Amino acid sequence: MTSYLTTPAPKAEQPPVQREVEVLSARPVGAYVELTLAAPDVAERAQPGQFVAFAVGGPMTANLLRRSIALAGTGPGTVTVVVAPHGPGSTWLAERRAGDVVDVVGPLGRPFPLPEPGTTALLVGGGYGAAALVGLAELLRSRGSRVLAVTGAADAARLCSVEELGSVADRVEVTTDDGSAGRAGRVTLAVEELIGESGVAYACGPMPMLRAVADAATAAGVPSYVAVEESMACGIGVCMTCVLPVVGEDGQTRFSRSCTEGPVFGGDRVRFADVGSLPWDVVGAEAMGVVRP
């Protein structure tokens, strides 16, 4: 049996809540909008790596599916998220202003597992995914870790949380595909340089980036944890739409829910190449008529 560098992330310490909460502030950040919400019950339960799920469109909405967004940070009684408007739901969310009320469920999902205190950690964020690493960076620093951060995006406007990470991390590397900020190229440029001095790697961002970071870490013998962003209908584990092929502790691959078994998975346990297909060795594939070749 293949050996793995990671063990699956344990469940969060506390169950989620559902609340109607007030937007305290909405701040444009490049191509995104940062919303801060008065949500003390969510804030006190939240751990880095977890997310929240918003109802969108108001009480009469025809868009019934929740929008799941990573927590970018918590303050006294508040939580912050970074919204990237791309569809009707996220655009509606990005248009919320101070005083508006939104229905939120959270915190959801499994938090990032933490390394032994003092372990040097490499944090890699793609686009708005970098926001989800700020709280983790703070927590790791408080536990004596040296924190190396890499943030990358297509262009300067799509970079996120560079200042926040800069104020916490020991070192921040910035890359953009078009060279409009930092070094021109992908995050892997910096990851390759820094992985050797890291004891653990964390990543949040688009799937190809997560795969690249996980592969680089695994090749260097470094455990990695990735927070995936799969589209979810509910966020709480009942709809079964957000599954990925993930290798469990017993070595078996299952279609695992990104919301409740994730969003944080061991980087060496996600079968990135098989996402969107049904490999024969997924538990229960045989009952679907998929047999060993």
Added chain:
Amino acid sequence: MTVLDTAVDMTTALGSVPLVSPVLTASGCSAFGQELEPFVDLTALGAVVTKSVQLRPRSGRPTPRMAETPSGMLNSIGLQGPGIDGLLAGELPWLAERGVPAFVSIAGTRVEDFAELATRLRGVPGVLGLEVNISCPNVESRGEVFACDPVAASDVIAAVRAAADPAQPIYAKLSPDVTDIVSVARAVTEAGADGLSMINTLLGLVIDPDTMKPVLGGVTGGLSGPAVRPVAVRCVWQVHAALPEVPILGMGGIRSGLDALQFVLAGASAVSVGTAVFHDPSATARVHRELAAALAARGFSSLREAVGYAHR
């Protein structure tokens, strides 16, 4: 329980089994109930209707498995689940320990599969009855959904009724994708169904204008949500008009108490809340409250008085 609840007698039954509430979860929309525990009192529900279980564990279909549609969604999960052994060892004891009634949805590809599942579920603590899913559109042979053919549908139901615990009512879950739902309803009732669950999803398709290909990995999927509600209410209405003595568990796009009321007035004696749970994890409890208030506001002293009222 709120003051409003005590004003209207909300008790009902599934066949011969009494329920404390007419509001249940819907199969495939609340997994096996555990995930809803932070949001609702599961023991106050009529029952948790489980995701359909089959004999063996199933992976379900590859992603993408869903597409949002106007007031609804298309899903192509493919009945992912632990199989009957997993259910008996894990999910059902979890519900039974908490006193949460389970209405177990069973599915299969052959008549014998259904009968074996019914046998395995005989006398299992906490299992009120069985919902026989003969209408899932996300099966391998989409053209051969049992519920689209009165003969195939009644073969399954007769086999399940013969194999199942006599104390467990069996409800046949019907598909709206038929020319004459009354003839299917009549056939399964004559084959021994104690009640009918209506409706399953409608078969649908969404094409991504960017890729110019179907969005779902399974190509077609089941349409659910408020978009299908008028179709569901029509099905309940037609079947109740033809078979007024047959109990109906109504579902299809229920989001509010007034939506549930439409099903009750059309002839349903209980309702399942499905896709709305994705939007609002506490929807079942809210629908119960709102339905009780709506009945009280209309002068009903019990839910039972309102069942089929629109036909009178």
